[in-house]
Amino acid sequence: MTKPSLFRGSAMLRLCCLILLLSLAIVAQVPTPKSVLGFHPTDDRTIADWTQIRDYFGKLDAASPRVRVQEFGKTTLGRPMIVAFISSEENIRELGRYRDINRKLADPRTIVPNGIIDEESLYLREGKTIVSISCSIHSNEIVASQMSMNLAYEMATKTDAETAEILKNTILLLIPSSNPDGIDIVANWYRKTLGTKSEGTVPPELYHHYAGHDNNRDWFMLNLKETQAITKLYWQEWFPQFVFDVHQMGQFGPRFVIPPFHDPPNPRIPPSIVREVGLVGYKMAADLEAAGIRGVATNTTFDMWWHGGFRTAPYYHNSIGILSEAASADLMTPVTITKERLKETRPVRGLRSPLEPAINHPNPWEGGLWRPRDIAEIEMIASRSLLKLAAKHREHYLKNFLELNRATLKPLPDEPQAYVMTAGQPNTETIARFLQILMWQGIEVHQMTRELWFKHDKAVDEYHEMPLGSFIVFVNQPKKQNVLSLFERQTYPDRIGADGTPDTPYDVAGWTLPLQMGIESDVVWDTQDLEKFRDTLKPVTNINQARAVMNLRPAREAFAKVPNPLKNPARIGLYKGWAGSMDEGWTRLVLDTHQIKYDSVGDPAMRTGDLSKYDVILLPSISENGILRGLSADRYPEEFTGGMGAEGIANLKRWVENGGRLVCFDASCGTVIKEYGLPIKNILAGVNRREFYNPGSIVKLEVDLRHPLAKNTLEETPAYFTNSSAFEVTSESVAPVGRIRTVAYYANRDALMSGWMLGEKMINAKPALLEAAYGKGSVVLFAFRPQHRGQTWATFPFIFNTLER
Ligand SMILES: [Zn+2]
Numbered sequence: 001m002t003k004p005s006l007f008r009g010s011a012m013l014r015l016c017c018l019i020l021l022l023s024l025a026i027v028a029q030v031p032t033p034k035s036v037l038g039f040h041p042t043d044d045r046t047i048a049d050w051t052q053i054r055d056y057f058g059k060l061d062a063a064s065p066r067v068r069v070q071e072f073g074k075t076t077l078g079r080p081m082i083v084a085f086i087s088s089e090e091n092i093r094e095l096g097r098y099r100d101i102n103r104k105l106a107d108p109r110t111i112v113p114n115g116i117i118d119e120e121s122l123y124l125r126e127g128k129t130i131v132s133i134s135c136s137i138h139s140n141e142i143v144a145s146q147m148s149m150n151l152a153y154e155m156a157t158k159t160d161a162e163t164a165e166i167l168k169n170t171i172l173l174l175i176p177s178s179n180p181d182g183i184d185i186v187a188n189w190y191r192k193t194l195g196t197k198s199e200g201t202v203p204p205e206l207y208h209h210y211a212g213h214d215n216n217r218d219w220f221m222l223n224l225k226e227t228q229a230i231t232k233l234y235w236q237e238w239f240p241q242f243v244f245d246v247h248q249m250g251q252f253g254p255r256f257v258i259p260p261f262h263d264p265p266n267p268r269i270p271p272s273i274v275r276e277v278g279l280v281g282y283k284m285a286a287d288l289e290a291a292g293i294r295g296v297a298t299n300t301t302f303d304m305w306w307h308g309g310f311r312t313a314p315y316y317h318n319s320i321g322i323l324s325e326a327a328s329a330d331l332m333t334p335v336t337i338t339k340e341r342l343k344e345t346r347p348v349r350g351l352r353s354p355l356e357p358a359i360n361h362p363n364p365w366e367g368g369l370w371r372p373r374d375i376a377e378i379e380m381i382a383s384r385s386l387l388k389l390a391a392k393h394r395e396h397y398l399k400n401f402l403e404l405n406r407a408t409l410k411p412l413p414d415e416p417q418a419y420v421m422t423a424g425q426p427n428t429e430t431i432a433r434f435l436q437i438l439m440w441q442g443i444e445v446h447q448m449t450r451e452l453w454f455k456h457d458k459a460v461d462e463y464h465e466m467p468l469g470s471f472i473v474f475v476n477q478p479k480k481q482n483v484l485s486l487f488e489r490q491t492y493p494d495r496i497g498a499d500g501t502p503d504t505p506y507d508v509a510g511w512t513l514p515l516q517m518g519i520e521s522d523v524v525w526d527t528q529d530l531e532k533f534r535d536t537l538k539p540v541t542n543i544n545q546a547r548a549v550m551n552l553r554p555a556r557e558a559f560a561k562v563p564n565p566l567k568n569p570a571r572i573g574l575y576k577g578w579a580g581s582m583d584e585g586w587t588r589l590v591l592d593t594h595q596i597k598y599d600s601v602g603d604p605a606m607r608t609g610d611l612s613k614y615d616v617i618l619l620p621s622i623s624e625n626g627i628l629r630g631l632s633a634d635r636y637p638e639e640f641t642g643g644m645g646a647e648g649i650a651n652l653k654r655w656v657e658n659g660g661r662l663v664c665f666d667a668s669c670g671t672v673i674k675e676y677g678l679p680i681k682n683i684l685a686g687v688n689r690r691e692f693y694n695p696g697s698i699v700k701l702e703v704d705l706r707h708p709l710a711k712n713t714l715e716e717t718p719a720y721f722t723n724s725s726a727f728e729v730t731s732e733s734v735a736p737v738g739r740i741r742t743v744a745y746y747a748n749r750d751a752l753m754s755g756w757m758l759g760e761k762m763i764n765a766k767p768a769l770l771e772a773a774y775g776k777g778s779v780v781l782f783a784f785r786p787q788h789r790g791q792t793w794a795t796f797p798f799i800f801n802t803l804e805r
Pocket of ligand 1: 138141247248
């Protein structure tokens with residue numbers, strides 16, 4: 001097309017000028033981030049805190065008809081969480097309509113077939129691809145939260161044809177941060193330390209109140225306010241076809257890691273989703289190469305096995321989850337990375353060296369200055385690649401989404417039909433929480449309003465009665481993949497290298513939720529006329545309906561606190577060092593959820609404080625280095641350094657000798673065993689991975705129910721093992737060590753219940769929970785983590801029992 005043909009006569013020219021002026025006027029009114037903040041976001045050594053980010057998005061909302069900002073929840077510490085909807089002016093005006101269309105595509109049962117109007121065609125023709133981009137859930141991976149303002153400004157103001165197509169065909173749900181509390185924790189620390197030796201270090205506290213970095217390990221458990229709010233936004237309201245979670249990693253690998261991911265894929269993820277994820281990654285990679293960006297790697301490090309991450313949970317909702325990991329600077333301070341340093345980087349899955357060209361990494365970055373703006377530029381290009389794809393193939397993505405959801409409704413012969421939580425189990429509060437977790441993710445639950453007969457064993461032709469008051473979850477529902485993935489026992493594939501070394505999964509190998517929570521759930525393979533009765537069973541529409549069935553008091557909020565289980569509570573101290581421990585945070589979450597009172601005891605109080613005000617002190621799973629040395633004085637102000645040190649260990653020992661009960665979780669046991677001279681050893685310490693390996697699985701404990709610490713547990717209790725320990729009592733006890741009693745053992749056979757474990761024989765029948773008398777007090781040693789990520793309700797009673805006077 002040539003220019004003159006566009007300008008026929010002066011009237012047309014005047015019209016064009018008018019349109020141009022109008023659009024310039026719109027652009028002129030939209031504030032740049034710099035005009036609001038006083039600096040350009042992602043410039044070196046600048047940082048915007050949550051108030052500033054919200055302020056900018058608020059101004060954008062006021063100025064741009066393409067942007068609407070909505071508060072959709074509150075954080076753990078009470079800050080507002082916001083999402084910016086970004087689309088064309090016309091789409092923004094009708095957001096509710098597009099949300100409703102997409103909700104129909106998410107549940108094909110709601111689309112009327114063969115009606116007067118062809119609903120399906122209408123929705124596919126008119127619907128928009130819903131894309132969500134979420135920034136900086138990990139708050140020290142700070143750049144994306146700053147970049148989000150630049151991305152929003154660009155989408156609000158650009159007038160080129162490509163942007164117009166994106167705006168017309170997609171609705172972007174941009175979440176500037178999914179952990180706003182952490183943005184402020186990091187921003188405050190960064191500003192305070194700017195120009196000091198601590199500039200660019202991570203703050204000396206968890207950047208999520210309870211979970212720290214583990215805030216991205218909560219996506220099926222929903223312990224945290226933030227995961228609850230985003231889960232509601234995604235899987236109750238908007239059902240995004242794409243979820244893009246923007247992260248950063250260490251400094252010395254490739255510059256940017258994107259999909260396709262590494263093996264193994266989880267068999268419950270639809271294969272077409274695996275392919276679509278890969279396609280997005282390759283599109284991003286191709287666009288980045290075209291822009292001259294070096295150091296982009298695919299097919300490395302991150303796998304598609306685990307469920308509970310920001311970008312992995314969407315797979316079980318038939319959504320395309322994308323993760324990107326950019327190499328980090330020192331928060332917002334540039335760093336210089338030498339080629340020599342890159343040479344020392346150790347191989348990771350799928351990548352031998354950041355300097356070696358490979359098919360999945362054809363253009364290595366060879367070192368140099370690395371700035372926040374480099375990270376932001378890459379993230380902006382990648383975001384745009386995703387939006388371009390989503391816009392260009394709008395109908396393809398909507399149709400695929402609909403068809404995947406439709407496929408979930410068809411029963412398959414090799415899959416169970418349902419799972420039943422039988423009435424009469426004692427732990428009703430736990431069951432209520434479990435049902436709430438399922439329902440919040442959009443899983444349908446039914447109440448057994450009539451007795452039915454089920455076949456539990458696929459191979460055995462025997463029917464069992466399922467009583468009134470039970471709850472049933474049908475497999476064939478739009479959330480089918482999620483139902484299967486949460487209820488089934490995981491079997492991680494035996495991935496072992498040529499030298500016998502197991503290939504480390506990115507996260508844990510097994511997570512089966514009813515096992516972790518100690519809930520009996522029966523699998524239903526067949527029932528007489530189940531489908532016929534399905535419509536006669538009552539759907540559970542809110543948690544108080546389920547609570548009423550179990551004679552529990554109504555709860556005021558969805559994830560309400562649980563009644564305090566302690567009859568005679570001890571005075572409790574919980575160790576909290578400056579080197580933030582996620583295990584400590586999760587312990588606090590469990591205690592707070594159960595309304596158990598405790599004090600956090602810091603390093604100074606451990607060293608010299610009067611501990612006699614406590615009956616029990618909990619030592620979360622922390623390495624010897626974390627306990628004895630803590631943060632290093634090289635980078636941190638002295639007040640935060642040194643851990644509790646030898647002084648703290650000695651103070652604690654005197655307190656135990658005088659009658660205190662010290663409770664140690666997993667990694668902290670070793671320090672106490674050594675420093676107190678207990679005749680106990682961890683038989684897994686120093687053992688080669690080829691001999692024993694368990695990167696996160698559910699294992700069976702055999703419990704001595706006669707022991708007071710075993711109250712309210714099951715004879716066979718599932719427990720969480722993640723690179724944990726197994727004990728052996730090595731010799732006769734010598735004073736002040738008294739009698740050592742085993743409360744629970746790892747099962748003597750078939751200990752693996754869900755996940756992956758090599759060399760199981762090493763831990764069979766070995767003590768997993770011990771109590772050793774020590775002076776007038778005692779030491780309780782958990783070889784595992786009884787509160788792992790706040791998920792393991794099955795083993796919470798062991799903790800509670802240690803907290804009784
Ligand atoms: Zn991260």
